[in-house]
Amino acid sequence: MTAPLPPFPMHVSVDEARTLLAALLPDRRTETLPLAQVAGRTLAGDLRALVSHPSATESALDGIAAREADTLGATPDAPARLRVIGESRAGAAFTGTVGAGECVRIYTGAPLPPGADAICPVEQLSDDGPDGVLLRRPASPGDVRHEGGDFRAGEVVMTAGLPLTAPRLALAAALGHPQVPVLAPLRVALLSTGDEVVPPGQPLTAGQVYDSNSVGLRAMLIEAGCEVVPLGHAPDSPEALQAAIDRAGGADALLTSGGVSMGRYDFMRDLLIEQGRVSFWKVRMRPGGPAILGGWNGLPVFGLPGNPVSSLVVFHVIVRPALTGQPPQTLRLRAATPFRALPDKTAFWRASIQDGRVSDYGQQGSGILRSLSEAGALVIVPEGRPVAAGDDVDVILL
Incomplete structure (x- = not known):
């Protein structure tokens, strides 16, 4: 029988x-709490940007803001000369317009003045008299941060279900939210x-x-x-x-x-x-x-x-x-050593990661507790499918 x-x-x-x-x-309850109280919690609702970021077109560097066309061909041996007509800094933007042959001293995060479309970093500048500056290379439009280049007002930037890590909390603040909905623990x-x-x-x-x-x-x-x-x-x-x-x-x-x-x-x-x-x-x-x-x-x-x-x-x-509600964090890495398979079980073998490759930790007994502290990863070996050295494998980070 x-x-x-x-x-x-x-x-x-x-x-x-x-x-x-x-x-x-x-089912998880939802509560709304200040950002200072939600580190590590799970976001319970989508977050839209309440403002655009940057809120204005601005400089990514300290230097001068100018018209790119006025600086083309500038080299250390043949620098371009521009006349300085003012400055723009965060919280105190230049209110005039940059014309031909002119520039404005500008600092990181300061609004780009009308007329300017490029930045030359301070490391490539030298003074030339009380109101002049020499450029040893052309000003670059690539050093301009455009309004809304990160996100625009009204855009859904963060979605429900995200763990609130430090970078995400900073992003929530930048979106303009003093408090957010989170899942109760x-x-x-x-x-x-x-x-x-x-x-x-x-x-x-x-x-x-x-x-x-x-x-x-x-x-x-x-x-x-x-x-x-x-x-x-x-x-x-x-x-x-x-x-x-x-x-x-x-x-x-x-x-x-x-x-x-x-x-x-x-x-x-x-x-x-x-x-x-x-x-x-x-x-x-x-x-x-x-x-x-x-x-x-x-x-x-x-x-x-x-x-x-x-x-x-x-x-x-x-x-x-x-x-x-979040799956384990996994990576796809190259196996430096083989990992054996079990015929009827998924194996989670302890492994070490070095130079982007994963190696068998060696001691796999259930009583070897120090292995979890030293290994740093679990290699997933599906039932009946051994992993050879050189194969790509899924790895869970510990």
């Missing part, structure tokens, strides 16, 4: 795991499990390990823009685990580490299967295959493996994209 099939999916793909997790998360409860897990700083006995998972996962949740609800640590006991889960009331989701594999004392798995709800168990990936997704009294629960590397890789590959 064949064993009965479980009442939930087993061995789902990475993409399926992301989709199923995202589907369990609650998800409240994610975090629970570490296992009899062998001990807080850092306490003495270890044989077989015990320090709790690195809760530290790393908390940092990754914060980086993903989440509010962390710390539940601490629970031993390998169904009663202790249930009591800890019950403390997660009010959270949008619960993230656990440990207790989800095939062992006798993997009680987190048992609780979800026997008393909760399971959306899937096990993902076709390495490291991190034993992950489980389910629910407990309406609370989405994602159980990560206890091995530190597995836990953090699953978060990076599945959990973070589901929380942020």
Whole structure:
């Protein structure tokens, strides 16, 4: 007789795991906050430019503004001479018009005066009397920044869903927005499990390990823009685990580490299967295959493996994209070394990047935690498709 099939999916793909997790998360609230309070948050609506940038045609350099035609043929041996009739600086534009044989001293960001169409940098100038200047090269229209060359008023410049990095916050300010709509952070409860897990700083006995998972996962949740609800640590006991889960009331989701594999004392798995709800168990990936997704009294629960590397890789590959709505940041690079494939799993091998090429880190065990700190990247090797040296591969930056 064949064993009965479980009442939930087993061995789902990475993409399926992301989709199923995202589907369990609650809809995100939107709030509007000042720019100073939204670093790292996700933009919840499109932003239009309220002004044009530059707001006027201006100089990209310190130098003089002139008519290009008056400076053609200027060389160090035969400089062109122009008469200086004024200056233009940011906040105090020249109000006259530049005519034939004339120029205006100008500074970076200052409006280009009427009549002028080119800039000669100060490094190519020398004074010639009280009102004259010599140009050792022609003035260049390429050093003029045209009005609206960056963006124009009314243009949609930023779209909803963008993470608000420092450059994007600066851009939002330049668009004229003092505050922006952002997604409210998800409240994610975090629970570490296992009899062998001990807080850092306490003495270890044989077989015990320090709790690195809760530290790393908390940092990754914060980086993903989440509010962390710390539940601490629970031993390998169904009663202790249930009591800890019950403390997660009010959270949008619960993230656990440990207790989800095939062992006798993997009680987190048992609780979800026997008393909760399971959306899937096990993902076709390495490291991190034993992950489980389910629910407990309406609370989405994602159980990560206890091995530190597995836990953090699953978060990076599945959990973070589901929380942020953004896929992992990938690059297409040339492999400097081969990467082996697995027949039935997508492999995420730790790798190092140097000179635009990616190399096998070497130690790929789930307990080699220092590898994630030193490697810097994960090479994606699809099921059954080994990568040879010289092949192009997709790489996730850590």
